[in-house]
Amino acid sequence: MIIPVKLKKKEDRSYKIIVEDGLIDRIPSLLNYGVRYAVIADSKVGKLYGQKLVKRLGKKAKLFTFPHGERSKNLFTVEALCKKMLKENFDRHDCIIALGGGVTGDIAGFVSSIYMRGIPYVQVPTSLLAMVDSSVGGKTGVDMEEGKNLLGTFLQPKAVYIDPLLLKTLPKKHFVNGMAEVVKYGCIKSKSLFRYISKNYEKILTLEPKPLNKIIVQSCKIKRDIVEKDEHEKLGLRMCLNFGHTIGHAIEKLTDYTILHGEAVAIGMVQMCRDKRLTELLKKIGLPTKIPKGIKKSHILEVIKKDKKKKGKKIMHVLVKKIGKAILK
DSSP, X not given: OEEEEOOBSSSBOOEEEEEOTTGGGGHHHHOOSOSSXXXXXXXXXXXXXXXXXXXXXXGGEEEEEEOSSGGGOSHHHHHHHHHHHXXXXXXXXOEEEXXXXXXXXXXXXXXXXXXXXXXXXXXXEOSHHIIIIITSXXXXXXXXXXXXXXXXXXXXXXXXXXXXXGGGGSOHHHHHHHHHHHHHHHHHTOHHHHHHHHHHHHHHHTTOHHHHHHHHHHHHHHXXXXXXXXXXXXXXXXXXXXXXXXXXXXXXXXXTTOSOHHHHHHHXXXXXXXXXXXXXXXXXXXXXXXXXXXXXXXXXHHHHTTXXXXXXXXXXXXXEEETTEEEEO
């Protein structure tokens, strides 16, 4: 399945999202974006897939890894990766491959946007969360002590290569984590997708190919449609993609990132939706729905004050009063 993303303003920055079982084996034949390729992955994915991909690409590729986990998503990691690339003589004619989950995609994309004032990159997501959400749309970023994703850029990838078969090595906890973003798309834009997940969640959780590929493709199409209309969140449309995220990001920080992103977003969505069907579905999938003990709403509000999406003193919230439609308030 090929999903075109059409972005034409001052220049044509359009690209393709390709969803295909076994696609990782074809990636070397699809790449034509650089003379050499810097494959960036975390320590776990580097061992699972990074070494194999570099071997397929041959002498024109080099693997660069960083410690697994959200705690690595900072400027220190970015600088370390840049220094390693400089040591290996990568230049502006080369390309980065972001191989991994959401953290890797954000870090590698950020490195791409600043290394020698910008070099191209492609996304090869290996987690469900990255496949359905973070690999598409061109947002890059790293965390600061004060909050999540406070430093970042917009840089669209040259391509997104999604191989659902890679999810077979993803721990179930992390797969369930990614389901929060799929449910989000149903809540904000597609009642039919929400119903499909509700009806087929057991098949999806066992990685049955047909329903799994369907939710990945549908999620990518919904995000594609939104990004094409409001790439830089100027119209407010793209901000709807942050449903559950404002509170979710605060919970992540307050738990020192011991709660996964999707888990925190699930809790945040429940706080911003009146429809009980959402809570019921999240519980069936295995996602949390209540704010963790020990975290007060006053603590959450204090963190939200530094949220990058606030407008002056006003904190922008995405509400869902009925499944399939989101509003900004």
